Amino acid sequence: MTQTTAGRPINEPGQRKQRAQISARTLRTDRWWLAPAITFAALASFLVYGFWAIFDTSYFVEPYIAPFSSPCLTTACPEGARFLGLAPIGDWFALPPGFLILGLPAGFRLTCYYYRKGYYRAFWLSPPACSVAEPHKKYTGETRLPLILQNIHRYFFYGAILIALVLTWDAVLALRDENGSWGHVGLGTIILWVNVVLIWSYTLSCHSCRHITAGRLNHFSKHPVRYKMWTFVSKLNRRHMLLAWLSMYSVMIADLYVRLVAKGIVNFPFA
């Protein structure tokens, strides 16, 4: 039997193409604004602290160095604070040493898939919460500059690994007392170690890391070792948000603690 002509339908159903006219921005009855408000406050407090800390010069006291200023790479750094005793940058760099290296962890967190969610919601209100209308007329997401740069997250991840290594070294050095003998464990040592564990957990739970280990493969079964790594990272990744917050606060607390010791405000024996 031959084909017959269909004849386009005279009239498709659902002709009136209009959304339900509901003027309310949202009909949510719960406290949807709470989460973005908390995120806003928490991120803002971190920024304020970071701004202060970077200009604060009391970042070193034997055997601790404040994480925000480590690694210390200029000759302006006190002898013991210099990373591996070196000062590769020399003396031309006049700004506080933190400026040299903070770009890496800051960039890592700025382009982090979790923080992006956090600040897009809390700062840019895009959207403030699910099914709450955003205030912007136009939206292009991460399709053009500058937000398209979010795609370089994985390079910051590599950088963050370096920083995590440095902080680990700092924590190792914190096992010495102020005279350089090993075996010291002060409150500062513990704080630095907790921080370093959290920093590592956060760094390794990164989505880019998950992709690099094996996420990019289509045949896990042919790469058992990488699959194992992926499985481990995936487990951490499920807690990426939690780790992001914990490590942010741990680094802030560790930094503040070292500065307090350096300033002599904290000077009890087990500091």
Add this chain to the structure above:
Amino acid sequence: MGYKAKFRVWRGEGGEGKLEDFVVEVNEGEVVLDVIHRLQATQAPDLAVRWNCKAGKCGSCSMEINGKPRLGCMTRMSTFEENDTITVTPMRTFPVIKDLVTDVSFNYQKAREIPSFTPPQDVKPGEYRMQQIDVERSQEFRKCIECFMCNNVCHVIRDHEENKQAFAGPRFLMRIAELDMHPYDVADRKNEAQEEHGLGYCNITKCCTEVCPEHIKITDNALIPMKERVVDRKYDPLVWLGNKIFKRSGSSPAKSG
């Protein structure tokens, strides 16, 4: 056991309409869809609502309950206080046909724009060999019941009608990820995901994941991994260089392995 609940239901046709108040009986163990059905049977026989299985498996009864995208059949009345007023409205992102029924043809159109599963030519039915660990990722995405609540809640199109052209929505970006991770799919989907289906519009604010009734981790397991795969292709000079130097086999380097 039973009590009278206050309901506000959006009623209207083709966009025009308003919230109408009802007082309706509720019994123990019921869900919102039961109450809507009771409204139909007793007070408003022409109240339109789409539903099928009533067990959270078909994804038909998507609606917004107190402003949140929910399946009517999976929203237990016991999650509300007896004196709450429960507001039920149609999905906001799609044109409304009548009452709670929306025209979801946007989704079917997008589905048709995603190139289908493309197996290699030389594998015959019955010859497929895949390991469980290799299919699990895509299997998670195939749990999708197509309730379209992720597309409904996504602000990219919910708040910006004009983006509908360029953006396939979480449901279909996830479909691309599903196919891209399929051990036997040979099509290259990375450029398309970014250029034609609008993956870049996603700002990973995760509302799709929040509303998913199947609890699929859409953002973490589909959209972000897909974004990373796109980075491999489009934004990562190292990978590009590596591919140049080591000449990976096949036309689809990121598919290797």
Add this chain to the structure above:
Amino acid sequence: MDIERHEYDVVVIGAGGAGLRAAIEARQQGKRTAIVCKSLFGKAHTVMAEGGAAAAMGNVNPADNWMVHFRDTMRGGKFLNNWRMAELHAKEAADRVWELEAWGALFDRTKDGKISQRNFGGHEYPRLAHVGDRTGLELIRTLQQRVVALQQEDQELHGDAEAYIKVFAECTITRLLKQGPEPEAPISGAFGYWRETGRLVCFDAPAVVLATGGIGKSYTVTSNSWEYTGDGHALALLAGAKLINMEFIQFHPTGMVWPPSVRGILVTESVRGDRGVLRNSEGKRFMFDYIPEVFKDKYATSEEEADRWYDDQAGNRRPPELLPRDEVARAINSEVKAGRGSPHGGVFLSVVGRLSPAEIVRRLPSMHHQFKELADVDITKEAMEVGPTCHYIMGGVEVDADTGASSVPGLFAAGEVSGGMHGSNRLGGNSLSDLLVFGRRAGAGAAAYLDGLAARPVISAETLQDAEQEAVAPLSRAGGENPYEVHHELQRTMNELVGIIRKAEEMREALEAVGKLKERAAGTGAPGGRIYNPGWHLALDLRNMLLVSECVARAALLREESRGGHTRDDYPAMSAEWRRKLLRCALTPGGEVAIEEAVQPSMRDDLIALFDRAELSKYVTADELADYDALVKES
């Protein structure tokens, strides 16, 4: 009023597994195909199927083959099956499953990378290809995506994605159109309305494939969705086709019994396949008391043996929880009646302590989800309360096994709406494979019919007018009876009087009630407009439900034996004489349901030879057994 008109080669009514597979086949054979379905595309009841698709691929146990599958199917159907259908099904199911894989389906895997297969009630070997417990969803999505793939192909070739296959979603067919009024007049089209707009629509097509599923919505407690109003059964009857086996309705043994709003929703049999056990309120694993004589040698008699079976199937007999569904349903029914039921009138089904919580979630994800979300029960910690629920009708349109053709030229049927394949009781897992095997065959049958057709039958103006009047009638009776009440009344009637256990006087009572409801249904009205008006839709569906209910009740009253999905309190035994009889429903010119007895054709020699004498002797008459003996002697 103007009616939207479309012209197609094949119109497939229903977009579940059978409908989509039929449409895909018709399109692949070059026919212009319309898929018309009441719901959105991809929402059909097939998504509810959990366990899997039975196909003798032998991936888990290489001893499996089509002959074993055939035997299991016949045994499950108590030898009332259309044996040719059972044969085709057993032979072709594997190919149909493999084909799905080539279309993108991702089944669970065995260690060597093949499709994994699970145990299920009534199947001798692990046979069900599955994806966790959401196999139906995988199947429908794969077929849906296959349709889309074909549309993309057409887009490329013809510049129009819908040139050869188009889905008419949320569109209800109310009448089949024919060239003339007589039963043997050929099909010329189908008539219906768009649910969204209320606009009437007429399809001009020489071949119609019915794939509308079942009739569960005539019952109160059912696992079926609202769509299961017996549309295809009724459309076929009205078009002059015959229905067979309508008395056989499967009550799935394990439906949820709590909370009331989800009463009837299914708890998959795979729970029992995965070590789940049934206990009564006394904590007793009661299924051991209900192993019927015909199954005695195949099922374990002690808990120890039953529990060993899960790990060593060769050396042990199966746990009685895995008896065919009708047996388990009746057992639960008896326990509840004896006062040993659970608080909400079911029994306890539990996997607690038999699998680790993580394993439960992995193997039964959607059950875990369903109980958590719908009943607030964590099945890793608590037992489920379950009881029988109306699940599946074995009866349906009498069709030719090879082509799915009914007695009306141009009318085909596949899937649940067709009858014969499952005999008096369907095995779990045989439904999904049935959809695929016979969906494809019906699509091919329709294509072949078209190829042999000299001219397209025309739609007579008269039938079109009748159909139109009938469709809009409830809208003009705005003050008429509430269709929801008539529906509830019918559900109660069928549930209580033609339910799982049946008695002659109750069924007579039911028939009387159905007769009265028919009159009331004729007076139902639907206030409101045409746009998405569910009251109107229900008023129209009532005709179908009432017709089908009448068939069920009449056939059930006539069949004076108990077999599979038909249990008579007054005739508790299975009768070899009745095995040779089919009850065939037709509509008289006056619109009454009439039933005639037909002879069940004898099995082909090579097929009957697959059974051993001892087993056959439980089912067949002395004459048939003598024939068997003669056959065996010859060979």
